Every structure is written in C-alpha cells, then in structure tokens.
Amino acid sequence: MGQFIVRRTLYAIATLFILSLTIFLVVRLTGDPVTLLAEPGAQEEDLAVIRKDWGLDRPLPVQYAAFVKNVLTGELGQSFNYEMPVSTLYFQRLPNSLELALAATLISFLIGIPTGIISAVRVNSVWDHVGKTVALLGLSVPGFWLGLVMILIFSVWLGWLPTSGQGGWRNLIMPAVALGWYFAASLLRLTRSSMLEVLRSEYIKLARLKGLPAFAVIAVHAFKNALIPVLTLAGINLVIMLNAAVIIEVIFAWPGIGRLLYEGIFQRDFPLVQGIVMEAGVMIVVINLLVDILYAYIDPRIRLTR
Amino acid sequence: MTPLLEVSGLRTHFTSFGGTRIVKAVDGISFTLNEGETLGLIGESGCGKTTTCLSIVGLLPTAARIAGGRITFGGQELTEKTSREMRRIRGRSIAMILQDPMASLNPLFSIYRQVAEPAYYHQAMRGRTLRRRVQDLLAAVRIPSPAQRMRDYPHQMSGGMRQRIVGAIALAGGPKLIIADEPTTNLDVTIQAQYLDLLKDIQRDTGVAIIFVTHNLGIVARMCDRMAVMYAGKIVEHGSVRNLFNGARHPYTRALLGSITRLGSKEPLYAIPGQPPNLARLPSGCAFHPRCPDAVPRCSTEEPPEEGFDDGWTVSCWRAAAEPARKEYDRTSA
Ligand SMILES: Nc1ncnc2c1ncn2[C@@H]1O[C@H](COP(=O)(O)OP(=O)(O)OP(=O)(O)O)[C@@H](O)[C@H]1O
Ligand code: SF4
Ligand SMILES: [Mg+2]
Numbered sequence: 001m002g003q004f005i006v007r008r009t010l011y012a013i014a015t016l017f018i019l020s021l022t023i024f025l026v027v028r029l030t031g032d033p034v035t036l037l038a039e040p041g042a043q044e045e046d047l048a049v050i051r052k053d054w055g056l057d058r059p060l061p062v063q064y065a066a067f068v069k070n071v072l073t074g075e076l077g078q079s080f081n082y083e084m085p086v087s088t089l090y091f092q093r094l095p096n097s098l099e100l101a102l103a104a105t106l107i108s109f110l111i112g113i114p115t116g117i118i119s120a121v122r123v124n125s126v127w128d129h130v131g132k133t134v135a136l137l138g139l140s141v142p143g144f145w146l147g148l149v150m151i152l153i154f155s156v157w158l159g160w161l162p163t164s165g166q167g168g169w170r171n172l173i174m175p176a177v178a179l180g181w182y183f184a185a186s187l188l189r190l191t192r193s194s195m196l197e198v199l200r201s202e203y204i205k206l207a208r209l210k211g212l213p214a215f216a217v218i219a220v221h222a223f224k225n226a227l228i229p230v231l232t233l234a235g236i237n238l239v240i241m242l243n244a245a246v247i248i249e250v251i252f253a254w255p256g257i258g259r260l261l262y263e264g265i266f267q268r269d270f271p272l273v274q275g276i277v278m279e280a281g282v283m284i285v286v287i288n289l290l291v292d293i294l295y296a297y298i299d300p301r302i303r304l305t306r
Numbered sequence: 307m308t309p310l311l312e313v314s315g316l317r318t319h320f321t322s323f324g325g326t327r328i329v330k331a332v333d334g335i336s337f338t339l340n341e342g343e344t345l346g347l348i349g350e351s352g353c354g355k356t357t358t359c360l361s362i363v364g365l366l367p368t369a370a371r372i373a374g375g376r377i378t379f380g381g382q383e384l385t386e387k388t389s390r391e392m393r394r395i396r397g398r399s400i401a402m403i404l405q406d407p408m409a410s411l412n413p414l415f416s417i418y419r420q421v422a423e424p425a426y427y428h429q430a431m432r433g434r435t436l437r438r439r440v441q442d443l444l445a446a447v448r449i450p451s452p453a454q455r456m457r458d459y460p461h462q463m464s465g466g467m468r469q470r471i472v473g474a475i476a477l478a479g480g481p482k483l484i485i486a487d488e489p490t491t492n493l494d495v496t497i498q499a500q501y502l503d504l505l506k507d508i509q510r511d512t513g514v515a516i517i518f519v520t521h522n523l524g525i526v527a528r529m530c531d532r533m534a535v536m537y538a539g540k541i542v543e544h545g546s547v548r549n550l551f552n553g554a555r556h557p558y559t560r561a562l563l564g565s566i567t568r569l570g571s572k573e574p575l576y577a578i579p580g581q582p583p584n585l586a587r588l589p590s591g592c593a594f595h596p597r598c599p600d601a602v603p604r605c606s607t608e609e610p611p612e613e614g615f616d617d618g619w620t621v622s623c624w625r626a627a628a629e630p631a632r633k634e635y636d637r638t639s640a
Contacts, residue, residue: 123368202409208365209404210424210475211397224414299414300459 008292012285016278020071023277024064032056033080033268054080067274076275081267086275089260094242096166097256100249101241103172104180108237111184113230116191120199121218131188138185144247147178151251164253175252179245183237190233194226201225224298231294235287243280308381309338310482310515311362316375318354318361329585331357331370333539341482342509344516346526346547348562349536350582355519358536359485362517363402364392380482397428401476402485406492407469411460417444417471418456424478443474446511447504466497470504477508487519502529523562527551532618535559538583538593545619555619555626557600592624600625 034047034056051057055066070077076086111134119131154174155163161170198204199222207221242257249258257276264272296302318332331354339345347355360366362377364384377384380399387395396402404410411420421440425431431439444452447470460468469489476484486505490498502525509516518529526533526547534544535558543556554560561578580597583589589596595605602624610624 202404202406203412205365206404206410206472206475207412207423209363209396209402210427211393211395211479212423212427213393216423216427221412221415225412300416301413301461 008289012289015285016281019281020068020274020278021064023274024067027268027270027273028060030265030268033270036268067271070271071275071278076278077271079264079272080269081263081272082269086271089272090257090275090279093255093257093260096254097242097245097249097258099166099172100175100179100245100254100256101238103176104183104241104245105234105238107176107180108184108187109234111180112187113191116188117195117218117223117226119188119192120195123196131192135185135188135192138181138188141181143178143181144251146181147174147248147251150174150178164251166255171252175245175248175254178251179241179248183241186237187230187233191226191230194229195222198222198225228295228298231291232288235291236284239280239283239287242283243276307340310341310343310380311339311517312376312378313337313358313362314376314378316358316361316377317373318357318366318370319373320357320367320370322369327586330539330588331585332361334375335534335536335539335541336375337534337541337544339483339515339517341515342513343532344509344518344530346530346533347517347519347536348521348523348526348533350578351521352582352585353536354539354585355536356487359402359487359517359519362485363396363400364389365396394428397424398479399481400483400485401479401481402487403469403472403476403489405488407465407472407489408492410472411468413460415459416456417458417460417463420460421456421471421474421478424475428479439478443477444471446477446508447471447474449474464497466493466501469493469497469501473501473504473508477512480512481514483515483517485517485519488521490525491521505529535562538588539585540593540622541620542594542623543619543621545615546617549617549619553632555615555621555629555632556623557598557625558594560632561597561599592622 032051033054034051037050038047048057055063058066067077074087076090078084079086079089082089115127115131115134119128122128150161151163151174154161161174165171199218204217204222207217212221244261245254245256245258246262247258248254249256250262253259261273261276263269264276314336316332316335317330320329320331321327322329333354335354335358337345347358349355357366357370360370361372362379362384364387366372372385375385379395382395384392384395411417418437418440421443422431422436425436425439440456441452444456449455449467449470455463460471463471472489484505489505490501493501505516506529508514516529518525520526530547532544532546533550534541535550535556536542537558543550543554543559550559551563554563558578565578578597583593589606591604591606591608592598592601592610595601598605605624608624610622610626612620612622613626614620
C-alpha cells in the first residue's frame with residue numbers, strides 16, 4: 001500500500017507539471033491582456049507600465065517559474081482584475097459550485113444508474129428503448145439549450161421558478177438538471193454496458209442457479225461488480241461540474257467557479273485561468289486516488305495485492 | 307420405481323433475427339434418471355448438451371424457449387412451473403455445477419458468503435447455525451481448515467479448490483439431482499481425478515443423482531452408469547455404459563469410442579472425419595449421414611426412428627436393427 005501511494009504520487013506530480021506547462025502556454029496564446037484595457041487615447045508607455053506591473057514583461061521561463069512558485073505556495077498568484085489572490089477568489093466561489101455540482105451529481109445518479117440497470121436487465125424491452133432514448137438525448141441535446149428551454153417554460157410561461165441567482169432549492173433545480181443532464185446520460189450508458197457484461201458472467205449464472213431472488217442477483221451480485229467503472233466516471237464528472245460548469249453558470253447567473261473561469265478567459269486574466277485549471281487538476285488527482293482507495297475497499301483482489 | 311427425472315420429447319429452440327431463424331438446439335430428446343444414478347451426456351461441441359441442462363433448471367438464455375416436451379422431476383412437471391417456483395427448486399433439489407471454476411465465483415464476496423447464500427435464502431438460517439453449516443459443507447468437499455478458509459476470497463484459491471467450493475454450493479440445498487456441465491474440463495489431470503473421486507464419494511454418502519456432461523469418454527467410463535449420446539440436438543444412442551462400451555449400435559457412438567481420449571485430455575472430440583453439423587442448416591434424413599461410414603441411400607432422405615432393445619438400450623439408426631452391436635469404428639467401410 002505504501003509503495004502504491006508513492007508511485008501514485010509521482011505520477012500525480014508529473015501530470016500536474018505537464019498540465020501547468022500546457023495551461024501556462026495556452027493562456028498566453030489568447031493574446032495580450034493589456035490591450036483589452038487600451039482606450040483610444042492610451043499611451044504605449046502607460047500600457048508598458050501595466051505590463052511591468054503584472055510581470056508580463058519578463059521572459060517566459062521567468063514568468064513560468066513565478067507561476068510554479070505561486071502554485072506551490074497555494075496562493076496561485078494575484079488576479080489582474082480583482083487584484084486579490086486567486087485562491088481567495090476560488091475558495092469564495094467553491095461552496096456555490098459545490099452546491100450546484102452535488103445537486104447535479106445526485107440528479108445524474110438518480111436518473112443514470114437505475115435506468116442503466118433496468119436497460120441492462122431488460123435488454124431490448126421497452127425500458128431499454130426508453131433508456132437508449134434518454135442516453136441519446138442526453139448526449140446530443142446540449143445542457144445550455146435545455147437550460148434555456150426550462151427557463152422559458154418554468155420561469156417565463158409558468159412563473160414557477162426564478163430565472164437566475166442563488167438561493168433556495170427553487171434556484172437550484174433548473175441549473176442542476178441542465179448540468180446533470182449530460183452526465184446522467186453518460187452514467188446511464190456506462191452502467192448499462194457494465195451491467196450487461198457482468199450479467200453475462202458465470203458467477204451471475206451461478207447466483208441464479210442457487211435460486212437467489214432476482215433482487216439479490218441483480219442489486220447485490222451484479223451491481224457491486226458493475227459499480228467499479230461507474231465510480232471513476234462519477235468522480236471525474238464531479239470535478240468537471242465543480243470547475244467547468246461555465247455555460248450553465250453563465251446562463252443561470254450562478255456565482256460559481258465556472259463563471260469565474262468565464263470572466264478570467266474573457267479578460268485574459270492569466271493568473272485566474274491558470275489557478276482554476278490547476279485547482280481542477282489537483283482535484284482530479286485527489287479524486288482518482290480516493291476512487292482507487294474505494295476500489296480497494298470494494299474489491300478484495302486489489303485490497304490484498306497492494 | 308418411478309424415475310427421479312423423466313425428460314420426454316424435450317424440444318428447446320433458439321430464435322434469432324426476429325424469429326426468422328430457428329435453431330433446434332434440443333430436438334425431441336427423452337431420457338430418464340433414477341435416484342442415485344449417474345447419466346453421462348456426451349457429444350461434440352454444439353450438439354445441445356448445455357441447452358438440455360439449462361432447460362431442466364429453467365435458466366435458458368432469453369433467445370431460447372422450450373417448444374415442447376415434458377420434464378418431470380420428483381413427480382412435478384417443471385415446464386409448467388413459474389419462475390418463482392423454479393427458483394425454489396434450484397436452491398434446494400436441483401443443483402448445477404458450471405464448467406469454469408475460475409469464473410463461477412463472484413470475486414467480490416467471501417467464500418463464506420457465497421456458500422451460505424442458499425441456506426440463508428431458502429432455509430432462513432442465520433448466525434452460528436449458518437456458520438456451522440458452511441463449515442460442514444466445505445469439509446464435505448475436503449477444503450482443509452474450513453473455518454479459516456471460508457473468510458478468504460476466490461482469488462486466494464486454486465482452480466481445484468474453487469471448483470470444490472462450487473461443489474459445496476451445489477450441496478448446500480441438499481439436492482436430489484446435480485447437473486455437472488463439464489466440471490473438470492479446465493482442471494489439470496490430477497486435480498480432475500481428485501474431483502471425480504470427490505463427486506463419487508458425495509454420491510455414495512448422499513444418494514444424489516448426477517447428470518454428467520462431458521466430451522471425455524474416459525470420464526464416462528469412470529463415473530457413469532448409463533450414457534446418452536447426442537448428435538445435432540438428438541439423442542442417437544442411449545444405454546448402459548457397459549453395453550455401449552462393449553459394442554455400440556450407432557455408428558456415431560462407435561466413432562466416439564474410436565477416438566477415445568485419455569482422462570485429463572483437454573482435446574475435444576474432433577477425431578471424427580467431417581464437420582460437426584450446423585444446427586441452422588441440418589442435412590436431410592439422418593443428420594449424421596454426410597459423415598457416416600455405414601450410410602445407405604435411405605439415410606439421406608428419411609430420418610431413422612428410435613428403436614428399443616433390451617436393458618433400456620435405444621438407438622436411432624437405419625442399420626442398427628439389421629446388424630449386431632459392434633465395437634470397431636471402421637473408417638474404410640463407407
Ligand atoms: N444464444 C444463442 N443463440 C442462438 N443459438 C445458440 C445460442 N446459444 C447456443 N446456441 C446454439 O445451440 C446449440 C447448442 O449449444 P449448446 O451450448 O447446448 O451446446 P453444447 O453441446 O453444450 O456444446 P459445448 O460442448 O461446446 O458446450 C449450438 O449449436 C449453438 O449454435
Ligand atoms: S441412419 Fe444411416 S447415416 Fe444415420 S447413423 Fe445410421 S447408418 Fe449412419
Ligand atoms: Mg456446453
């Protein structure tokens with residue numbers, strides 16, 4: 001187990017290093033942030049002062065080293081626009097994003113997993129076709145479009161739900177559905193295919209041969225095995241929804257990290273974008289580690305060999 | 307004495323391509339099995355052995371259904387049972403052992419849990435009684451120190467051990483019939499022999515009847531009282547092992563006996579010239595005629611009826627009635 005953690009940590013460091021280099025270069029391809037401030041009469045000298053202020057006049061390797069240092073201190077640098085540490089901004093928004101992401105995860109679980117199981121257990125039945133249709137819609141209908149349609153129906157026409165902002169569950173429900181929609185579909189497909197594979201196995205045949213009730217065969221013997229790949233996807237989904245729910249947060253004016261990222265990109269706020277991406281990267285690494293530990297808890301083969 | 311199991315005229319068909327193609331995997335077979343008896347079911351791959359077994363336990367794949375015939379077990383008609391009733395029968399009076407011991411156990415559950423399940427669900431056993439029961443079952447299949455080993459998981463056990471655990475699961479409900487579908491094919495020779503001895507001992511102690519499906523005639527000679535030879539979904543010859551080994555009446559049985567393999571050989575029965583038949587496109591008349599060294603003209607047009615002889619011996623072959631039983635498989639006489 002110790003060796004396993006060491007190896008995983010080394011991988012994680014390498015991954016985060018590559019991620020930091022990539023995002024550092026990519027944000028700089030989007031253009032010069034200072035020109036966004038340039039008013040018609042602006043003097044080149046003024047801009048140069050700002051550039052120097054933000055440290056953009058230094059050579060790239062020096063800028064990168066500063067970025068890495070900022071990541072290592074956990075502060076993530078100063079936002080150009082907010083003029084405060086990116087980490088402060090990030091953690092201000094985190095609870096809001098967490099609220100939305102957890103609600104969306106719950107919705108995607110409630111829709112995706114039972115429908116996936118039923119589709120697999122009743123292959124080619126009406127249920128399976130319903131499941132396939134939901135999966136197809138989920139993967140092809142964009143969440144933002146669904147969000148706009150919901151706003152139109154439930155806010156504009158029926159007046160039941162507020163169009164935007166954050167507050168109680170009435171504010172939460174539409175963005176959570178719009179955000180969870182795609183992941184419900186991807187969970188559904190994965191649960192279905194994973195269950196189908198498990199249901200074909202010899203040990204499920206043996207479970208049936210024991211005369212176990214259908215519930216015990218499917219919910220206990222089959223589902224526990226089918227759950228393993230589903231967990232990984234769920235973990236990654238959560239991180240994505242937490243950090244990159246950009247469009248949904250913009251549409252519903254949800255004060256989360258996705259909207260912060262959106263502002264950062266539009267204003268070429270390099271430290272902000274870099275910081276959010278690095279946070280997401282760290283989170284993916286941590287979640288994957290947690291999922292692996294969870295695997296070991298579920299699967300005795302992993303538990304004992306590592 | 308009424309037999310324990312009586313299968314008569316059983317037909318099980320696979321339907322595919324929306325009902326446009328029918329595969330008659332089991333096509334009108336009949337046999338009986340008495341209490342404590344062992345029947346060997348043999349034949350080449352794809353001739354319908356597994357489908358026969360699954361028809362009896364009521365666990366056919368969704369594409370298959372019983373199209374006719376009766377399966378009477380202990381006086382009850384199984385083909386008319388609901389799935390709930392069949393479930394109770396599977397947990398108690400009929401058990402089945404599958405071919406692949408490495409894949410038959412659920413990797414995520416302890417041995418204890420998997421062996422305990424039948425008693426837990428069917429006999430409502432709990433707590434210490436249940437633990438006692440699991441230990442006894444594991445001891446019956448000669449798992450050393452069962453109290454410790456039952457806490458283990460399948461991946462900690464060898465193939466032979468796992469297959470014995472599957473045996474313990476089969477015994478859990480106190481069955482009257484065990485169907486063993488090639489239970490030793492994936493085990494190595496010495497383990498195979500041990501396993502067969504174990505089954506024999508269990509049979510002696512409990513009086514359970516066994517249907518033993520195999521490719522291997524060596525195993526049939528060692529294990530079985532009677533044997534049924536299947537070809538293309540039909541039983542072509544059925545009789546006592548002694549009689550058939552001393553001189554079979556059906557050319558296909560003779561061919562099988564001519565290609566007999568050592569105990570422990572993993573080779574399937576491919577020593578017979580020609581291809582095993584494709585069940586979707588069967589030859590007319592006797593399905594064996596393209597490969598039969600003894601075929602006569604009518605074999606390719608008319609299907610031979612089943613004929614009975616002494617000792618419950620039955621054969622479906624046009625030439626069987628006319629000729630005495632023979633031992634040799636003559637490759638030149640065609
Ligand atoms: N799911 C299926 N759909 C269509 N046909 C099938 C299906 N499963 C089996 N069959 C057909 O049924 C026939 C009998 O199969 P079965 O598994 O009973 O043979 P077997 O005698 O047990 O062979 P083996 O020795 O290889 O285990 C095969 O010829 C196969 O073509
Ligand atoms: S009926 Fe004819 S073809 Fe069939 S086994 Fe007998 S002799 Fe051979
Ligand atoms: Mg088979």
